[in-house]
Amino acid sequence: MEYVLKTENITKVYGQHKVVNRVSMHVKKGAIYGFIGKNGAGKTTFMRMVAGLAAPTEGTMELFGSTELEKQRKRIGTLIENPGVYANMTARENLEVIRKNFGITEKQAVDDMLEFVGLSDTNKKKVKNFSMGMKQRLGIAISLFCNPDFLILDEPINGLDPEGIKEIRELLLKLNREKGITILISSHILGELSKIATHYGIIREGVLVEEFPASDLEDRCRRCHKLIVDNTELAANILENKLHINNFDVPKQGVIRVFDHFETMEQINREFILNGVNIKESYLSGQDLEGYFMELLGGGVND
Amino acid sequence: MINLFSGELYKLQKSKSIYICCITMIAFVLLLYGAFATAEKIQQGELENGSYGFEVDAEANHGGNSVWEEVSMLEVVQTMFVGIGGIISAIFISIFVFGEYANGAVKNVTGKGYSRWKIFSIKYIATILAALLMLIIMIVAVLIAEILFVGTGRFNSELFSNLVSYASMQLLLATAFGGIVIVINQFCRNLGAGIAISVCLIMFSTIITAGLDIALRYFELDIKASDYWIVDLINNCPLNEIDSAYATRAIISSIIWIIVTFIIGNVHFQKTDIK
Amino acid sequence: MQILLIGISLILVIVAGILSARLWCYKKQISHIKEELSFLETEESNYKLTSYCKIGKTEEVIQCINRLLAQDREEENRLKRENRVYRESITSISHDIRTPLTSAKGYLQMMQKETLPEEKRLEYIKIVERRLDNLTDMLNQLFEYARIEAGELKLEPEIINAGNVFAETISLFYEDFLKKDCEPQVHITENPCKINADKHAFVRIVENLIKNALVHGTGGYEFSLIKEKEHCIICVSNLTETVENQDIDQIFDRFYTTDKSRSRKTTGLGLAIVKRFAMQMCGDANANLKGKRFSIQVRLPVLAEKES
Numbered sequence: 001m002e003y004v005l006k007t008e009n010i011t012k013v014y015g016q017h018k019v020v021n022r023v024s025m026h027v028k029k030g031a032i033y034g035f036i037g038k039n040g041a042g043k044t045t046f047m048r049m050v051a052g053l054a055a056p057t058e059g060t061m062e063l064f065g066s067t068e069l070e071k072q073r074k075r076i077g078t079l080i081e082n083p084g085v086y087a088n089m090t091a092r093e094n095l096e097v098i099r100k101n102f103g104i105t106e107k108q109a110v111d112d113m114l115e116f117v118g119l120s121d122t123n124k125k126k127v128k129n130f131s132m133g134m135k136q137r138l139g140i141a142i143s144l145f146c147n148p149d150f151l152i153l154d155e156p157i158n159g160l161d162p163e164g165i166k167e168i169r170e171l172l173l174k175l176n177r178e179k180g181i182t183i184l185i186s187s188h189i190l191g192e193l194s195k196i197a198t199h200y201g202i203i204r205e206g207v208l209v210e211e212f213p214a215s216d217l218e219d220r221c222r223r224c225h226k227l228i229v230d231n232t233e234l235a236a237n238i239l240e241n242k243l244h245i246n247n248f249d250v251p252k253q254g255v256i257r258v259f260d261h262f263e264t265m266e267q268i269n270r271e272f273i274l275n276g277v278n279i280k281e282s283y284l285s286g287q288d289l290e291g292y293f294m295e296l297l298g299g300g301v302n303d
Numbered sequence: 304m305i306n307l308f309s310g311e312l313y314k315l316q317k318s319k320s321i322y323i324c325c326i327t328m329i330a331f332v333l334l335l336y337g338a339f340a341t342a343e344k345i346q347q348g349e350l351e352n353g354s355y356g357f358e359v360d361a362e363a364n365h366g367g368n369s370v371w372e373e374v375s376m377l378e379v380v381q382t383m384f385v386g387i388g389g390i391i392s393a394i395f396i397s398i399f400v401f402g403e404y405a406n407g408a409v410k411n412v413t414g415k416g417y418s419r420w421k422i423f424s425i426k427y428i429a430t431i432l433a434a435l436l437m438l439i440i441m442i443v444a445v446l447i448a449e450i451l452f453v454g455t456g457r458f459n460s461e462l463f464s465n466l467v468s469y470a471s472m473q474l475l476l477a478t479a480f481g482g483i484v485i486v487i488n489q490f491c492r493n494l495g496a497g498i499a500i501s502v503c504l505i506m507f508s509t510i511i512t513a514g515l516d517i518a519l520r521y522f523e524l525d526i527k528a529s530d531y532w533i534v535d536l537i538n539n540c541p542l543n544e545i546d547s548a549y550a551t552r553a554i555i556s557s558i559i560w561i562i563v564t565f566i567i568g569n570v571h572f573q574k575t576d577i578k
Numbered sequence: 579m580q581i582l583l584i585g586i587s588l589i590l591v592i593v594a595g596i597l598s599a600r601l602w603c604y605k606k607q608i609s610h611i612k613e614e615l616s617f618l619e620t621e622e623s624n625y626k627l628t629s630y631c632k633i634g635k636t637e638e639v640i641q642c643i644n645r646l647l648a649q650d651r652e653e654e655n656r657l658k659r660e661n662r663v664y665r666e667s668i669t670s671i672s673h674d675i676r677t678p679l680t681s682a683k684g685y686l687q688m689m690q691k692e693t694l695p696e697e698k699r700l701e702y703i704k705i706v707e708r709r710l711d712n713l714t715d716m717l718n719q720l721f722e723y724a725r726i727e728a729g730e731l732k733l734e735p736e737i738i739n740a741g742n743v744f745a746e747t748i749s750l751f752y753e754d755f756l757k758k759d760c761e762p763q764v765h766i767t768e769n770p771c772k773i774n775a776d777k778h779a780f781v782r783i784v785e786n787l788i789k790n791a792l793v794h795g796t797g798g799y800e801f802s803l804i805k806e807k808e809h810c811i812i813c814v815s816n817l818t819e820t821v822e823n824q825d826i827d828q829i830f831d832r833f834y835t836t837d838k839s840r841s842r843k844t845t846g847l848g849l850a851i852v853k854r855f856a857m858q859m860c861g862d863a864n865a866n867l868k869g870k871r872f873s874i875q876v877r878l879p880v881l882a883e884k885e886s
Contacts, residue, residue, distance in 0.1 A: 001621075052414020054576040064621070074416035075625055084410035086314065086402060093317050094408075101310035101412050103628035105637045106644065127406075142411055147624040170824070178655055179624050305631040 001065035004029050004150050004182040005050060010059035012045050019045045021206035022059070027150075027184055027199070032176055034197030035186035038297055042206040043186040044081060047154050050184075051078045064149070077148035079156055083139025087128035091119050091138050094127060098145050109145070117141040118167070132159035140168070144175075151175070153185045157192060169196055190290050202296045210296060223286030224248075224257040225265050230278045232256065238271055257285075304421055307412070311429035318402070324395040325437055329444045331387050335379055336448040343370040376449045376457060377465055377542045383441055384473045385538050392434040392477065393484045393501035399430055400488040401497060423572040427485060427565060434481045435474055442470055465543050472540055472553055479557040480533045482564030489568050508534045531556045603633040611640065618647070660831075667833035671845060674716060678709040685709075716845055722782075723832065723847045726854050733776035733858055737881065740771040740780070740810050744803045747784040754792055755799070762799035771803065771810040772881045779855040783876055786848040787814040790874075794820060794836065798871065809861070810880045815873030822867070829865045829874075852876065 005027040012020040020042040027033045037043045048054045050061065052073050063072040085094050095110045114120045117137040127135065136159055143151060157165045173196055175181045187193050200217065202210045229235045235256050239245045248258040258268065262284065269282055287295070315321055344350040346369065403409045403426070412422055449457070483504070488497040512535055515528035529535040536553050610630035618625060626644045629637050685702045688694065725731045745766055755762055773780070791799055795816030802813045820836045828834045830853040835846035852874070856863040861878035
């Protein structure tokens, strides 16, 4: 079973509006999948459908390679939007309700989990008096309580202070590494996501525009001398044989990217022109993560 | 399923509202009995007319009969069921059902291996049972208050057999009414609206059915709406010797209302998106 | 008479009812457990068994099975982790061994030039010697560890004065601390601390602790040996820039090093050897990190006064 989650053309329509439009996502086992999109792009709705809170209007999905969704959902832990809590009970009581509902026999599990997320001193404090960070921790505790294999987290660091964010990041990495838990996490704090994500999925206005592993990202953002030419093969040949430059690639027809020798830009330009390659554009390119994502999220993909 | 039920039980145990509602009911019972006891004392001359704010009109009271002869225990039970009992159980049910949706706690159990109809059914059953328990506590409170204020003098087998049959009928009707309150709260996930609508039903729905009765008679149809509406049935339940006509109507209507609300609630829960 | 009969039949009915209810519960519970176990057989998962209803001792059985599952998974994870570390280490160690050799070879090649001035040649010879010494150290450590693991290293315990040996060993590193310009604070208890231990192993423990501190620590060295009830506790602590909280659990694992680039030529075995020796001598070693201060404590059982 390679994919923990595989959806095919999942669509959700509210009234006239297609909030989620034919999304086909693939989350590999053991991955930390960073789900990126602007507010209102459809991330939360999509995640709610995966979690079984909302029914898709169209499309199918497979969890852990099986279509028996209800059965497989026992293995999923979720934290979607606000954590689901009983405001008039304490953290311990909230977890106790979960424990009873799912027939978990170990009474110690509640205290262990509270300690794990750092809520063991809350005792009689009711959840309605919790700070946002504490509520978020409780939400994470709830999502982890049933020993899941797949975590679906919607903006889990929402409302946490920097130390809390670091703790959650370390916790997620630990869970992924030690227990092999696959994580689907949505956020619009790119910096944080980029520290832990192994794969990215970009959603824009309900459509999943791109899906790629993190290693690709580095590739796409690399600093390079970019040339748009009319004769790609000839240009490549010139680079290799005449200029002895090997560190370049051809992402698509008409585009050449040279990854070093930035000081020889003019020389490259000259050689191309002298040998009959017409240059439409020649510039230094390279983006940071944010720039790359902004491009994907905002306008079209510039290439 | 058993696990879900055990979860609901735990929630009920930990919810303050169930205790407050029970205490309120008991307080009302004691208040009623206290009022009657005071009136009796005034009647018998032990207390001055006007003490504790009570004034007893001796003539209106059939010339000085004991208060206790006018008011039987069953009548107290009736007052409780028809009035306060209904309102307080409706409030409790609303609070309990709303608590599920207020902060989205129901998210944790939905879509995690339990089918939606199981989840809803267990919640329905647990809520109704809690409400029934409250009403039974109310009846027990009346019994105890009777013993405290009047003593066991008025007890006899006839009283008890009437009490049992009346209480059973009322509890059945209360189940049906509870179902209606649950569905109302399920649809409008708003505590204020839920309570308001339920209480209004208790207070005013009989007017509507009366109006419907008139309309039906105008069209020369032989059925009365008020014969089948729960609140009417609760109000009209005979104290002594329930006649079979009424019994049949009440039992069948209750069962139908229970089934209808159960199904409507289930279907709604199936389709709805959980926030 | 009739009432008695009715009473008895009522009781029988109730008992029958309770018994059948319990039977139903047992059946449901067992089939639930079976379903979950067959699921766990086929799928690799973190899932733990749950209970359908509380009946008899079935919940205790479930808890036992869950504990077994946890042990199993823990073991699997440990193996995976160790395998990964092991593979990574083989790669790094071969690189570490190759580097000084290549460097030495490079210098040798340079020495073959006839035009090389004599002082340079002598200098290069010294460098080659140092490189080979370094290499020898690393290989020794590797072999020692391999022998400990294989159980080939037999300890020969004798009664030694821990405090004295500790002080002697520290003094061997005097020059190194001088070079680093960091004089360590040493505190050794006045009470004689006699332990029954293999002298070589004990010296090795102290050596490895100090070497570790020298190589990875940034300053603030504090070494102490104190006697606490029945144990002699050696504590080596220093300030560090590289150790983090998540390293503490693995610091005694073989081949583990916080020096990600392996630029300091360490095998990652020093502390593993410390722990092994400590445990073989019925003691223990643990590490903790408070802010920037990293410390390791080794405790060894002390001989009771009258026995010495």
